[in-house]
Amino acid sequence: MQSTMVEALNQALALELERDERVVLLGQDIGPNGGVFRVTDQLQKRFGERRVFDTPLSESAIIGSSVGMAAYGLRPVAEIQFAGFLFLSMSQLVTQAARMRFRSAGAFGCPLVVRSPFGGGVRTPELHPDSLEGVFLQTPGIKVVLPSSPYDAKGLLASAIDDPDPVIFLEHMKLYRSFRQEVPEERYTLPLGQANVVREGSDASVIAYGAMVTVALEAAKQIEERSGKSVEVIDLRTIWPLDEATITASVEKTGRAVIVHEAPRAGGIGAELTAIINERCLYSLLKPVERVTGYDVPYPVPGHEDFYVPNVARVTDALERALAD
Amino acid sequence: MVTTYSQETAFQILDPEGKIVGPVPDLSNERLLAMFRWMWLARKLSDKIIALQRQGRATTFGSLVGQEASAIGLAAPLRPEDWLVTSYREIASHLVKGVPLATKIFSFRGCTHPSYPVETHCLPIQIVIGTQLLHAVGIAMAAKIKGDPIVAVGACGDGATSEGDFNEALNWAGVYKAPVVLVVQNNGWAISVPRHKQTAAPTIAARGAGFGVPSRLVDGNDVLAVYSAMSESVDRARAGDGPTLIELLTYRIGAHTTADDPTRYRDPAEIEVWKAKDPIARFKRYLVGRKLMDDKKESALVEEVEAEINAAVDEAEAMPLPSPEEMFNWAYAKPFPRLEEERAMLQHYLAK
Numbered sequence: 001m002q003s004t005m006v007e008a009l010n011q012a013l014a015l016e017l018e019r020d021e022r023v024v025l026l027g028q029d030i031g032p033n034g035g036v037f038r039v040t041d042q043l044q045k046r047f048g049e050r051r052v053f054d055t056p057l058s059e060s061a062i063i064g065s066s067v068g069m070a071a072y073g074l075r076p077v078a079e080i081q082f083a084g085f086l087f088l089s090m091s092q093l094v095t096q097a098a099r100m101r102f103r104s105a106g107a108f109g110c111p112l113v114v115r116s117p118f119g120g121g122v123r124t125p126e127l128h129p130d131s132l133e134g135v136f137l138q139t140p141g142i143k144v145v146l147p148s149s150p151y152d153a154k155g156l157l158a159s160a161i162d163d164p165d166p167v168i169f170l171e172h173m174k175l176y177r178s179f180r181q182e183v184p185e186e187r188y189t190l191p192l193g194q195a196n197v198v199r200e201g202s203d204a205s206v207i208a209y210g211a212m213v214t215v216a217l218e219a220a221k222q223i224e225e226r227s228g229k230s231v232e233v234i235d236l237r238t239i240w241p242l243d244e245a246t247i248t249a250s251v252e253k254t255g256r257a258v259i260v261h262e263a264p265r266a267g268g269i270g271a272e273l274t275a276i277i278n279e280r281c282l283y284s285l286l287k288p289v290e291r292v293t294g295y296d297v298p299y300p301v302p303g304h305e306d307f308y309v310p311n312v313a314r315v316t317d318a319l320e321r322a323l324a325d
Numbered sequence: 326m327v328t329t330y331s332q333e334t335a336f337q338i339l340d341p342e343g344k345i346v347g348p349v350p351d352l353s354n355e356r357l358l359a360m361f362r363w364m365w366l367a368r369k370l371s372d373k374i375i376a377l378q379r380q381g382r383a384t385t386f387g388s389l390v391g392q393e394a395s396a397i398g399l400a401a402p403l404r405p406e407d408w409l410v411t412s413y414r415e416i417a418s419h420l421v422k423g424v425p426l427a428t429k430i431f432s433f434r435g436c437t438h439p440s441y442p443v444e445t446h447c448l449p450i451q452i453v454i455g456t457q458l459l460h461a462v463g464i465a466m467a468a469k470i471k472g473d474p475i476v477a478v479g480a481c482g483d484g485a486t487s488e489g490d491f492n493e494a495l496n497w498a499g500v501y502k503a504p505v506v507l508v509v510q511n512n513g514w515a516i517s518v519p520r521h522k523q524t525a526a527p528t529i530a531a532r533g534a535g536f537g538v539p540s541r542l543v544d545g546n547d548v549l550a551v552y553s554a555m556s557e558s559v560d561r562a563r564a565g566d567g568p569t570l571i572e573l574l575t576y577r578i579g580a581h582t583t584a585d586d587p588t589r590y591r592d593p594a595e596i597e598v599w600k601a602k603d604p605i606a607r608f609k610r611y612l613v614g615r616k617l618m619d620d621k622k623e624s625a626l627v628e629e630v631e632a633e634i635n636a637a638v639d640e641a642e643a644m645p646l647p648s649p650e651e652m653f654n655w656a657y658a659k660p661f662p663r664l665e666e667e668r669a670m671l672q673h674y675l676a677k
């Protein structure tokens with residue numbers, strides 16, 4: 001079946017609701033409205049208000065009560081309408097959900113999934129597009145998933161719901177309807193913590209996730225056309241846990257690495273990956289690791305976002321620097 | 326179910342026919358006509374920005390059609406030194422407070438940054454639901470600490486009352502007897518979630534009591550009632566008698582924003598019920614009764630308002646867009662090397 005990411009996510013949620021009685025969906029406008037992006041379209045009609053329900057407009061309460069539901073044995077899948085509003089639930093996420101297992105020495109887990117759209121390029125108002133994954137990277141106890149395609153989104157969401165730990169599942173708004181892909185009708189899973197080599201190459205490695213995978217692939221193509229150099233592209237798919245084995249194997253092979261993310265530069269995923277590459281691949285490295293990222297300013301106004309989000313030109317430049325002898 | 330209580334039981338001065346049912350505030354004919362003009366300006370501006378958005382000339386926008394009485398009435402009693410802190414829905418209130426029309430329109434070109442003139446005492450519109458009420462309380466507390474006789478008004482929607490921030494703002498306002506008026510425009514819906522799924526309380530106004538904050542339930546489509554309740558509460562706050570919570574019962578006629586499709590969740594019959602309570606028509610009936618308005622005068626006024634809006638659109642579209650590198654100007658007060666490096670990086674790509 002050819003599906004968009006929105007449709008693939010909708011299928012994944014329907015399959016999990018069908019398969020596991022414990023799964024409940026909660027959030028703002030997810031019922032009759034089907035979510036502002038229609039990810040939960042028709043699900044309340046199919047599964048009833050007991051399993052799929054609208055909540056009052058309170059992010060902290062959505063996550064806080066999900067922690068309680070999870071402790072009691074449900075599998076809540078909470079939607080936070082836009083990623084910037086995760087900040088309002090930060091205390092529940094960081095001080096509670098992330099630590100439930102640790103605090104109770106394993107007596108209680110917190111099998112909670114928090115879905116939230118984010119990402120630039122769609123002209124949303126302030127705080128809608130912000131990339132918060134770096135914040136969660138600094139939150140032990142939580143897993144962070146960022147799919148880049150409909151196929152991955154469906155398989156990763158099934159795994160996230162099945163996972164015994166809290167998972168933040170970030171959906172890039174630009175990917176929601178930008179392309180269709182063949183997606184199996186039945187349930188399947190993709191393991192969390194496993195990166196995907198989306199393009200093989202031998203001269204340089206580009207490490208990306210989410211909407212930046214498309215940008216990285218285009219940059220790789222252009223470099224290959226221009227210089228004949230072959231560029232490998234890795235889609236992390238989850239930024240925590242990080243698939244260090246795939247990253248190090250690739251960089252050991254190519255000797256050059258470019259990391260691409262939309263989130264601000266300072267202290268982000270790029271910084272963590274650079275450290276890992278230095279620690280594990282130093283003697284294979286032929287050039288310093290390059291980072292192509294958002295800038296260290298608050299996510300700018302809609303009229304400026306194209307200048308903020310890394311584009312193909314910025315990635316090809318970084319690749320050229322990395323590939324120069 | 327529209328709401329669990331009705332406008333009729335709320336404080337009202339004009340009924341939907343424009344008949345006087347309460348104590349009319351002492352306002353000059355000029356003030357009354359000015360308020361009527363503001364209401365038309367609010368409606369026409371709202372429609373205009375939606376039209377611009379459809380043509381790709383404006384970003385996401387939330388209509389305020391149906392809420393003109395609330396929008397104008399909540400700002401009209403404020404003095405220049407008073408502060409107004411609101412969500413995205415109250416743009417017409419900002420105009421009353423002195424924000425230039427062209428500045429407001431310019432912001433919908435996707436450039437919220439060149440903000441309101443500081444002397445209007447409006448913070449930038451708030452996107453995070455409900456959080457501005459704490460800022461209003463903080464402003465009021467600061468004024469009290471400094472001994473300035475100003476009042477802060479914080480405004481939000483009914484959905485916002487579910488946020489922790491709303492409850493914390495009420496609590497602080499009560500504890501510190503802050504000179505603040507917290508106003509809820511209860512327009513029936515928070516995107517697709519109806520008011521009765523937002524709180525089990527019979528009214529939002531009723532929730533003030535639990536925080537020790539006096540509250541009023543007001544017909545939000547009756548501009549005189551809104552004005553009157555607001556000015557009493559503002560006076561009370563200025564006199565040092567503390568905060569008030571005001572619930573304005575009104576209705577959002579249009580979609581939540583240009584990105585929303587209300588047919589998915591809302592019965593069209595409901596809209597008809599509320600159209601019959603149109604705030605502009607109601608006020609007009611009253612003004613006609615006082616011989617201050619007639620159809621001819623109204624058409625002339627509407628034409629004038631439309632011309633003013635079109636001129637402001639031209640002005641806003643002639644304003645230069647801020648350069649992309651301005652994103653580095655406002656993150657911190659003073660530049661430092663890292664940001665200058667990143668600015669240079671951006672400049673490099675702009676030059677390409």
Ligand SMILES: Cc1ncc(C[n+]2csc(CCOP(=O)(O)OP(=O)(O)O)c2C)c(N)n1
Nearest residue numbers: 085414452453454482483484485514515516
């Ligand atoms: C903290 C937060 N959560 C979610 C949103 C997304 N959102 C924007 S407007 C809105 C509904 C607001 O309803 P209400 O407070 O009643 O105000 P209205 O728009 O009806 O004036 C929501 C959920 C947001 N902007 N901020």
